[in-house]
Amino acid sequence: MKVVRRTYRRDVSFGLMVIVFAVVFFLAGQLFEKHQPNVNELMDVNLAKGLVSLAVIVMVLIVWEEILFHVHIKPVDDGLLFRNHGTKLKVQAMFYLIIPVIIVFVYLNFNVNTFRFLAWAVVVAGLPVVGKLMSGIKNYNDFLKLTGGAIQYKNNELEGTYQLTEVKQIHLVKDKRDVLHKMKVELSGGNTVTIDLDEMELEDFYESINEYIVEHYAQLLK
Incomplete structure (x- = not known):
């Protein structure tokens, strides 16, 4: 089986994810109101910021395919078979299900800035990600x-x-x-x-x- 595009080295991928998580965690405070109704506000807000960062990580893993998925050509008979990675689409679809769960959980359990939070949610779960998944489903058997x-x-x-x-x-x-x-x-x-x-x-x-x-x-x- 010939590999035509390899994934990034694990240390590179891990480093990229750490950077993305840290940047989003730092900025995520803008999505929440200062006053939270829970007892331990600091812990709760940090948990919410962590979940927001996790949702962005999931989005990045779906869109930036080089992090997780290599591309290979399958030899068949006396030739080659070129097709999209079926397992890749299944993994991406399962990953995507995490995003709306996080969005709903955070929205229901934390005091958010509605406009900013919904804008973030649209970006994370919006057209670029959905479009990529729908395109993959459409061409699944090609x-x-x-x-x-x-x-x-x-x-x-x-x-x-x-x-x-x-x-x-x-x-x-x-x-x-x-x-x-x-x-x-x-x-x-x-x-x-x-x-x-x-x-x-x-x-x-x-x-x-x-x-x-x-x-x-x-x-x-x-």
Whole structure:
């Protein structure tokens, strides 16, 4: 199994999390009113600030994938299978459930500055995180499989398997930086199939896909 993107070293990841936690803990006091109805106000506020910091840590772990999740390519048959890490999405989804629990618990048990607290909650549990999870769910089953005999892919409702014997040409669509984004597979019957790697969220594999095609499908490249 070939790893194309490794996670950060544990000490680096731990250091980053400590910094994030400390900064958020220091700033989190602005989310709470000075007067708290509980007996031990200092302890309670520090607990609340710790929970706020924990929620931010969870958000960072979801969005900043390099901290926890490496990216690898799975060899299959006589080729390679490119797909998003299924376990990654499950872990991210479980992590995400922690955030609303913390938000509700803190809101119900501490005297918060409503405007600031809700603004923080929207950022932590809002569109960037939800969008990432929804995108992962949408593309959960997407994959590109390249072998010595066929090209197979699934992009949501679009899918197909094409034997190399029926492929006339392959055109690689790249940007100005020479980064691969799409494959256009021209079939001998006259049809052209566009495999959109961007839609499939396979950006971590662009270089590896390009290398495999150039090495194994050179005679078909346009």
